[in-house]
Amino acid sequence: MDKLTTDVLVIGGGPAGVITAISTKNTYPNKRVMLVRRDARVAVPCGIPYMFGTLASAEDNLMGDAPLKAKNVEIKVGIVVAVDQARKQALLESGEEIAFEKLVLATGSKPIIPKPFRTPLKGVYAVYKDFEYLVEMRKRIQEARHVVIIGGGFIGVELADEINKMGDKVVTLTEMTDHILQQSFDEEFCQRAEEVLRSDGVQLRTGVKVAGLGGKERVEYVELEGGEKLPADAVVLSIGARPTTDLAEKMGLQIAEFGGIKVDEFMRTSHPDIFAVGDCAEKRCFFSRKHIPIMLASTATAEARSAGSNIYSVKSLEMNKGTIGVYSTRVNGLSLGTAGLTESKALAEGFDIVTGISDGIDKHPGTLPNKSKVHVKLLFSRFSGTLLGGQVYGGDSVGELINTIALAIQNKMSMVDLDTIQFGTHPLLTAAPTTYPLIVCASDALQKVYVPN
Amino acid sequence: MDKLTTDVLVIGGGPAGVITAISTKNTYPNKRVMLVRRDARVAVPCGIPYMFGTLASAEDNLMGDAPLKAKNVEIKVGIVVAVDQARKQALLESGEEIAFEKLVLATGSKPIIPKPFRTPLKGVYAVYKDFEYLVEMRKRIQEARHVVIIGGGFIGVELADEINKMGDKVVTLTEMTDHILQQSFDEEFCQRAEEVLRSDGVQLRTGVKVAGLGGKERVEYVELEGGEKLPADAVVLSIGARPTTDLAEKMGLQIAEFGGIKVDEFMRTSHPDIFAVGDCAEKRCFFSRKHIPIMLASTATAEARSAGSNIYSVKSLEMNKGTIGVYSTRVNGLSLGTAGLTESKALAEGFDIVTGISDGIDKHPGTLPNKSKVHVKLLFSRFSGTLLGGQVYGGDSVGELINTIALAIQNKMSMVDLDTIQFGTHPLLTAAPTTYPLIVCASDALQKVYVPN
Numbered sequence: 086m087d088k089l090t091t092d093v094l095v096i097g098g099g100p101a102g103v104i105t106a107i108s109t110k111n112t113y114p115n116k117r118v119m120l121v122r123r124d125a126r127v128a129v130p131c132g133i134p135y136m137f138g139t140l141a142s143a144e145d146n147l148m149g150d151a152p153l154k155a156k157n158v159e160i161k162v163g164i165v166v167a168v169d170q171a172r173k174q175a176l177l178e179s180g181e182e183i184a185f186e187k188l189v190l191a192t193g194s195k196p197i198i199p200k201p202f203r204t205p206l207k208g209v210y211a212v213y214k215d216f217e218y219l220v221e222m223r224k225r226i227q228e229a230r231h232v233v234i235i236g237g238g239f240i241g242v243e244l245a246d247e248i249n250k251m252g253d254k255v256v257t258l259t260e261m262t263d264h265i266l267q268q269s270f271d272e273e274f275c276q277r278a279e280e281v282l283r284s285d286g287v288q289l290r291t292g293v294k295v296a297g298l299g300g301k302e303r304v305e306y307v308e309l310e311g312g313e314k315l316p317a318d319a320v321v322l323s324i325g326a327r328p329t330t331d332l333a334e335k336m337g338l339q340i341a342e343f344g345g346i347k348v349d350e351f352m353r354t355s356h357p358d359i360f361a362v363g364d365c366a367e368k369r370c371f372f373s374r375k376h377i378p379i380m381l382a383s384t385a386t387a388e389a390r391s392a393g394s395n396i397y398s399v400k401s402l403e404m405n406k407g408t409i410g411v412y413s414t415r416v417n418g419l420s421l422g423t424a425g426l427t428e429s430k431a432l433a434e435g436f437d438i439v440t441g442i443s444d445g446i447d448k449h450p451g452t453l454p455n456k457s458k459v460h461v462k463l464l465f466s467r468f469s470g471t472l473l474g475g476q477v478y479g480g481d482s483v484g485e486l487i488n489t490i491a492l493a494i495q496n497k498m499s500m501v502d503l504d505t506i507q508f509g510t511h512p513l514l515t516a517a518p519t520t521y522p523l524i525v526c527a528s529d530a531l532q533k534v535y536v537p538n
Numbered sequence: 539m540d541k542l543t544t545d546v547l548v549i550g551g552g553p554a555g556v557i558t559a560i561s562t563k564n565t566y567p568n569k570r571v572m573l574v575r576r577d578a579r580v581a582v583p584c585g586i587p588y589m590f591g592t593l594a595s596a597e598d599n600l601m602g603d604a605p606l607k608a609k610n611v612e613i614k615v616g617i618v619v620a621v622d623q624a625r626k627q628a629l630l631e632s633g634e635e636i637a638f639e640k641l642v643l644a645t646g647s648k649p650i651i652p653k654p655f656r657t658p659l660k661g662v663y664a665v666y667k668d669f670e671y672l673v674e675m676r677k678r679i680q681e682a683r684h685v686v687i688i689g690g691g692f693i694g695v696e697l698a699d700e701i702n703k704m705g706d707k708v709v710t711l712t713e714m715t716d717h718i719l720q721q722s723f724d725e726e727f728c729q730r731a732e733e734v735l736r737s738d739g740v741q742l743r744t745g746v747k748v749a750g751l752g753g754k755e756r757v758e759y760v761e762l763e764g765g766e767k768l769p770a771d772a773v774v775l776s777i778g779a780r781p782t783t784d785l786a787e788k789m790g791l792q793i794a795e796f797g798g799i800k801v802d803e804f805m806r807t808s809h810p811d812i813f814a815v816g817d818c819a820e821k822r823c824f825f826s827r828k829h830i831p832i833m834l835a836s837t838a839t840a841e842a843r844s845a846g847s848n849i850y851s852v853k854s855l856e857m858n859k860g861t862i863g864v865y866s867t868r869v870n871g872l873s874l875g876t877a878g879l880t881e882s883k884a885l886a887e888g889f890d891i892v893t894g895i896s897d898g899i900d901k902h903p904g905t906l907p908n909k910s911k912v913h914v915k916l917l918f919s920r921f922s923g924t925l926l927g928g929q930v931y932g933g934d935s936v937g938e939l940i941n942t943i944a945l946a947i948q949n950k951m952s953m954v955d956l957d958t959i960q961f962g963t964h965p966l967l968t969a970a971p972t973t974y975p976l977i978v979c980a981s982d983a984l985q986k987v988y989v990p991n
Contacts, residue, residue, distance in 0.1 A: 100972050111985050129903045132965045139966075145905035152972070383963045383971040390958045390977070398991060402954045411962030420967060450582045452598035484967025485938035489945055491961055496949040501855045505843045508944055509864030510836045512585045513592075514873060514937025518836040519553050519605070524843070532564055538851060 097191030098122025101363025108393025138250030229318035237265030422487025425474030441530030449517035470499035550644030551575025554816025561846025591703030682771035690718030824860035875940025878927030894983030902970035923952035
């Protein structure tokens with residue numbers, strides 16, 4: 086059998102693997118890097134929901150190999166079935182072996198499929214990232230009239246919005262907690278997302294558990310607890326994901342709470358030459374330091390940059406400082422963003438907080454065409470004034486506004502810092518300088534805690 | 539004559555005055571605040587160019603008084619002609635006197651009109667902020683066929699773009715330096731703005747000085763150096779602005795380089811109870827600490843928040859840390875943003891720099907509809923890695939992207955900090971996590987200076 090050799094072997098072709106490979110080549114240009122992945126064609130993970138409505142074809146959501154090729158990263162399609170840590174060799178399903186100096190596990194995550202949904206019925210899908218699976222799923226959903234999506238996290242919500250755009254369908258989204266997006270947003274934000282989804286005809290069933298699925302050969306209905314049956318030609322499960330750690334476990338690497346591979350601040354596993362990044366690696370909260378089950382491509386790529394930089398020598402500032410969880414989405418034209426702790430999570434974790442609220446417009450004067458209302462909520466420590474989280478809904482500028490908040494969090498800025506910060510404003514692009522939302526929030530929070538002398 | 543009394547007297551009704559008044563009430567709710575302004579109706583200053591094309595009527599660009607009224611700020615229309623500093627009284631043109639404890643000068647700026655343009659010819663305008671003047675100017679420009687705008691700074695550029703939208707006109711923009719927007723952007727950004735302006739039919743004449751204006755009663759032409767005459771039914775001067783300091787000078791307050799009122803970090807003038815904020819106050823560069831002639835509403839409101847907070851007692855963190863100069867604009871659909879030093883300014887000031895460049899797309903995958911190319915350039919100190927400036931062009935998300943850069947500058951972030959920062963990304967709202975532009979720039983700069991071991 087072929088015996089391949091590399092310096093750095095990366096297992097996994099998603100964003101975590103790709104960026105680890107590129108970052109390694111950036112920092113150690115003379116090292117050889119090989120990336121092994123399961124599939125010849127790889128879907129852009131965040132783009133998966135948009136394969137259903139917005140994108141013209143599934144192929145429009147392929148991740149190109151150009152960035153890897155530009156850095157001379159060798160790409161190998163195959164499945165690693167075992168790793169010999171002593172001999173530093175990976176064994177592929179094909180029988181090939183790859184010798185390495187450093188190994189990076191970027192094996193990702195896979196959908197959680199609870200027992201009631203493990204069924205031989207046709208027409209039941211989960212959001213796997215395998216491109217060919219998604220192509221098939223898209224075809225079947227196109228043909229369905231009644232589509233039920235189970236799980237109102239952001240993937241479920243985005244899929245509901247997109248499948249609803251595919252044509253003449255009855256799309257129902259079920260969520261067992263009181264609101265969709267409740268893991269990432271406080272109630273007023275969830276409600277706004279629910280309003281816009283409903284206004285476009287998506288049926289929302291929140292606060293209700295699904296008992297099971299039924300049908301003969303194909304799925305025919307989703308049964309709710311209480312007995313109600315929702316007709317369904319297709320069902321999509323978007324209940325969550327768990328780290329893919331089969332290989333890591335086989336290798337005897339330590340696993341942390343929520344199932345991620347245990348890593349240190351430099352993304353090193355319990356073995357000094359083996360790293361883990363992205364969905365398969367443990368995540369710890371930036372604020373509470375507790376383990377959290379957050380999985381985001383943006384988090385994965387930040388970890389991948391740490392891993393790539395530190396892989397041959399520790400760069401003390403290029404470390405993983407804990408996961409903030411920054412993400413944005415767009416639901417039927419409404420953009421939402423969240424970063425850090427929500428109010429409900431902060432209270433549940435015992436944080437002593439004060440909030441600042443801003444209700445404004447994303448252009449100025451407010452008479453300009455194409456303006457959107459922007460609602461912002463920031464959360465600060467009452468004691469230190471430190472920013473702990475932010476949530477936004479509004480127009481498309483929300484995508485970068487939440488990143489400004491994320492940057493403020495990472496710099497441990499306080500409400501006082503934000504109150505006199507310098508921002509740029511423009512009539513057609515932002516709120517007015519007099520009402521810039523982050524400043525309004527900071528000032529609002531300050532007034533709630535500052536007792537004038 | 540009436541004798542009025544207040545605790546804090548603010549002179550000026552622009553953003554600096556309004557925000558000082560509101561910020562004072564926020565921090566010292568029991569103090570009375572009075573704002574004196576020249577005009578009954580006040581234009582939103584940044585919105586002035588949009589009164590010409592985008593807004594349906596001039597009245598759509600009025601600043602409302604609701605925020606002042608909500609905070610119980612008393613509004614007084616009048617002109618302060620003298621201040622008795624010993625007796626702490628301001629004298630209005632009407633003869634009324636206002637007694638105060640603290641005084642804030644927010645008297646703004648006015649257009650620079652060089653000698654060749656001081657003419658009795660009709661049809662020649664400068665960009666005054668007086669609302670009634672602007673209403674009249676708009677009417678006359680609507681009637682003109684040939685409009686020449688002199689001065690390609692951002693007000694000139696925005697006016698050219700907007701007047702060009704007013705209908706069947708020949709709009710010419712002249713600029714004596716090599717490029718429009720050259721004070722705020724490096725060449726490649728200026729060129730991009732020039733391309734989009736030209737593509738919509740605006741005539742650009744850069745690198746050429748204007749010798750003078752000609753005509754009988756009304757202006758008929760603009761004469762360039764060299765003798766060429768551009769036909770002109772209306773001329774707009776947008777050559778720059780200077781601080782309005784007549785009153786301050788009469789009061790004997792110290793004036794700094796470039797004509798602004800001298801202030802300390804808490805916006806106090808040479809008199810302990812008198813503050814100055816906004817365009818009328820001196821500006822010092824965040825990086826070089828030199829005086830700079832930057833005038834932006836966003837800078838003004840940041841200063842106003844410092845002044846309001848510190849007016850009765852110094853809040854040591856609510857200080858003015860120097861002007862960064864953050865601004866964005868949109869030219870014929872292309873958005874541009876700049877923050878901090880440009881490469882040309884940094885080199886002229888003797889900074890030892892390295893740049894990072896990113897060329898990407900503001901959505902992902904790049905096959906999504908309505909995407910824009912985004913070009914970003916960041917400037918770092920080669921030695922410390924500290925971020926010194928950034929420039930962006932692209933779609934509308936540029937408005938908030940430049941604010942993320944501004945926040946990174948204010949936090950003195952380095953290329954290493956930015957390389958592993960956590961951002962949120964979403965297919966419809968931002969670049970991909972693998973190619974987020976600020977990270978790509980940081981990584982690019984790092985690779986130029988880091989010598990692998």
